[in-house]
Amino acid sequence: GLILTAMDGDAHKSMRNLLQPVFMPDTVNRWKETRIDRVIREEYIKPMVPAKGGDLMDFALYFPIRVIYSLIGFPEDRPEQIEQYAAWALAILAGPQVDPEKAAAARGAAMDAAQALYDVVKVVVAERRAAGASGDDLISRLIGVEYQGRSLDDHEITTFVRSLLPAASETTTRTFGTLMALLLQNPDVLERVRNDRSLVNKAIDEAVRFEPVATFKVRQAAKDLEIRGVPIPKGAMVQCIVTSANRDEDAFENADKFDIDRKPKPSFGFGFGPHMCIGQFVAKTEINCALNAILDLMPNIRLDPDKPGPQIVGAQLRGPHYLHVLWD
Numbered sequence: 001g002l003i004l005t006a007m008d009g010d011a012h013k014s015m016r017n018l019l020q021p022v023f024m025p026d027t028v029n030r031w032k033e034t035r036i037d038r039v040i041r042e043e044y045i046k047p048m049v050p051a052k053g054g055d056l057m058d059f060a061l062y063f064p065i066r067v068i069y070s071l072i073g074f075p076e077d078r079p080e081q082i083e084q085y086a087a088w089a090l091a092i093l094a095g096p097q098v099d100p101e102k103a104a105a106a107r108g109a110a111m112d113a114a115q116a117l118y119d120v121v122k123v124v125v126a127e128r129r130a131a132g133a134s135g136d137d138l139i140s141r142l143i144g145v146e147y148q149g150r151s152l153d154d155h156e157i158t159t160f161v162r163s164l165l166p167a168a169s170e171t172t173t174r175t176f177g178t179l180m181a182l183l184l185q186n187p188d189v190l191e192r193v194r195n196d197r198s199l200v201n202k203a204i205d206e207a208v209r210f211e212p213v214a215t216f217k218v219r220q221a222a223k224d225l226e227i228r229g230v231p232i233p234k235g236a237m238v239q240c241i242v243t244s245a246n247r248d249e250d251a252f253e254n255a256d257k258f259d260i261d262r263k264p265k266p267s268f269g270f271g272f273g274p275h276m277c278i279g280q281f282v283a284k285t286e287i288n289c290a291l292n293a294i295l296d297l298m299p300n301i302r303l304d305p306d307k308p309g310p311q312i313v314g315a316q317l318r319g320p321h322y323l324h325v326l327w328d
């Protein structure tokens with residue numbers, strides 16, 4: 001199968017070169033218009049509007065999976081199937097459990113769901129190839145990629161697409177939640193963003209720096225080295241703490257302040273090095289569409305004073321668990 005995180009060295013590099021064009025702004029901006037914005041606005045935000053209140057995490061949990069399914073190009077006219085696929089994706093994500101008794105059952109369910117998803121994606125891949133792969137959906141594009149004479153077969157495309165679900169869903173869910181929590185807790189900043197939408201992307205970048213969802217990365221030292229006087233022997237496992245790096249006072253002035261006006265500067269929120277998130281432009285586009293739709297359609301959105309305020313929690317995949325809001 002094709003799982004980028006499990007690959008290394010030259011094999012990983014040439015696979016990244018092969019896949020990268022599919023995730024570049026050119027393609028993603030087209031998806032924004034044809035798919036991402038429509039799914040978020042029409043299928044999620046508009047139906048929520050009449051309620052004038054709710055928990056935004058209910059929306060956050062589902063839209064990233066639904067967007068990926070739209071990019072994959074599953075038939076849009078069969079919502080009950082999409083619901084089934086979303087349930088499978090969530091079952092895969094629930095696979096790792098701490099409690100050993102729950103773990104066995106969850107692992108079994110996750111493996112069944114992974115197989116079921118493989119089977120339906122593989123059918124779509126074969127259909128697209130037979131149809132000449134001329135669409136602008138993710139699978140057609142993956143069929144069309146070529147790098148140094150290499151292209152992808154159906155099995156590789158299927159396993160890669162399936163591997164996107166865990167990479168693309170909870171990360172986006174929690175990042176969106178964190179961004180909204182920070183904005184709702186800083187109503188003056190929220191108001192500025194509402195009135196000047198060019199600030200949306202700055203707010204996203206700053207949320208990703210200030211409260212990165214992926215708090216650390218593990219790396220293995222490829223050679224003996226020393227960092228600030230600490231010797232690290234070849235082969236040692238090193239935990240790189242992203243939450244600390246992103247608040248490094250030497251790199252970011254007033255690092256502990258959520259400040260959307262800071263000079264653009266890369267943080268480690270999407271990782272670093274050769275494995276840096278390939279989907280970061282997709283993620284930022286989704287979150288951009290979600291925030292814009294909320295600002296357009298939920299006037300005066302604010303924290304619900306009668307419910308507990310959001311808290312950004314968690315050691316590994318950080319974010320708020322609930323976001324109780326009201327709007328007019």
Ligand code: HEM
Nearest residue numbers: 004005167168171172175214270271272275276277279283
């Ligand atoms: C806000 C949401 C997201 C965050 C915070 C995020 C974060 C990350 C991080 C930290 C890594 C690991 C980088 C490293 O090891 O150095 C990663 C890898 C990856 N991400 Fe994302 N991600 C997000 C959304 C997405 C989306 C939407 C997609 C796909 C459409 C995606 C696809 C991937 C893939 C395929 C990898 C593996 C890359 C490789 O190993 O070469 N991610 N992401």
